Amino acid sequence: MIYRSKAPLRIGLAGGGTDVSPYSDLYGGAILNATISLYARAAIEPLDNGQVIFDAEDRGEQLTYPASMQLPIDGQLDILKGVANRVMKEYCQQPLSFRLTTFVDAPAGSGLGTSSTLVVAVLGAFVEWLKLPLGEYDIAQLAYGIEREDLQQAGGKQDQYAATFGGVNFMEFYDNRVIVNPLRIKDKYLYELENNLLLYYTSTSRLSSSIISEQQKNVSEKKDASIDAMHHLKEQAVMMKEALLRGEIHKIGEILDYGFQHKKQMAKGISNQQLDNLYEAARQAGASGGKISGAGGGGFMIFYCPGNTRFKVANTLKAHGGHLKRYHFTHHGLHTWSL
Known part of the structure; x- marks a missing residue:
């Protein structure tokens, strides 16, 4: 038996960064x-040989360990091991033997979550295998806990909920x-948005944790410029919601x-000089606006191109x-199945 799952990546359209603590805790994001x-x-194949095999196909990495309740967090495929450790600790109370194969359609550090x-996705495969009684909010919150608490990785909350719920959402x-509000946007508006919104990979990646850590530090130290910027971004999310719903x-x-x-x-x-130059070039060619996806520093950028300027x-x-x-908007989040 193979237990499979897939979860969609996301484009952040507005409000990025206001989901990061302590800003969201103090002011709401x-x-x-x-x-x-x-x-x-992700795909899980149960084994009976007392081994755990991690096979990250997109990265060309494979690791093998003896089955254990606590797989080592040592900088090698820690995300996969972190999920397995939490699942075994909370739901199994015994070591599991399995092969976990993963693949992601975009490179790490690209800004798409x-x-x-x-x-x-890995949690979804475990849920399918072990028949865990977890709903959408449960999975998203557990994913957040694994990253931010168990693995101590800096970041926000939006990506786990976007991947689990799917679609176009206004999140608070x-x-x-966390409150996920699905938006009922008319198809013709989504088609036009998809037609006009270019997704561009800058061929660079970045370590988002360092940018996010500075953002958190600025809020903790009550730096007005940073906090005011986040207030404006929260306002931007409301502006974007109204524009999409009204067409x-x-x-x-x-x-x-x-x-x-x-x-x-x-x-x-x-941002940096290279990204600013890209942004200005797109504007000169006809784009009316855009942004860096994710925390910033590199990865993907999006540009809105009205009319036929795309x-x-x-x-x-x-x-x-x-x-x-190339991409299309999707209406569904995490999917799991077995065969």
């Missing part, structure tokens, strides 16, 4: 994101509480630009050494 047709995938989505973040798609680029200018005030390293913008971006990534 708001984010609007949408899942896309790029996935993290790859790490958190992988955690959700408070101290110990005011022509405002999307302007709203993205509003957020991008404020996001750069949250912490150093969110073709000129695409050609301009290709000349800068990166590449465009």
Whole structure:
């Protein structure tokens, strides 16, 4: 028997960073994101040989350990081991023997929530195998706990919930509480958004934890510029929600630009000269706005191209050494099955 799962990556459209503690705990955060047709995938094959095998196909890495209640967290595929450790500790109380195979459709550090989505996908495979009684909120919260508490990885809360629930969601973040509000957006508005929103990989990656750690430090030290920037980003999430629900798609680029200018005030390293040059080149070619996906510093960028400007913008971006990534918006989150 093989137990499989897949969870979608996401594009953050507005409010990015306001889901990170301590800002969300103190002021409440708001984010609007949408899942896309790029996935993290996981498959579990139970074994009877007393071994645990991790096979990260996209990274070309394989590790083998004796079955144990506590697999070593040592910098090698820690996300996979972290999920297995938590599942065995909370739901099994005994070592498990299995092969876990994973694949993610985008590179780590690309800004599409790859790490958190992988955690959700791996959890989903364990839920399918062990028939764990976990709902969507349970899975998302458990994924958050594994990353932020067990593995001590800096980051926010949106990615785990986006991957689990799927679709276009307006999410609210408070101290110990998350509310996922699915948005019922007319198909024609989503089609137009998908047509006009280019997803561009800069061919660079970044370590999001260092940027996020500085953002957290700025809030803890009550630095007004950083906190005010996050207030504006929370406002941006509401602006984006209203524009999408009302079909005011022509405002999307302007709203993205509003957020991008404020996001750069949250912490150093969110943008740099290369990314600013890319952004300006896209604007000159016809894009009305855009942003860096995720924490910033590299990875994917998105650009809103009104009318038929997407073709000129695409050609301009290709000349800068990166590449465009095809995608579609998805309506579903985590899927699990077995055969």
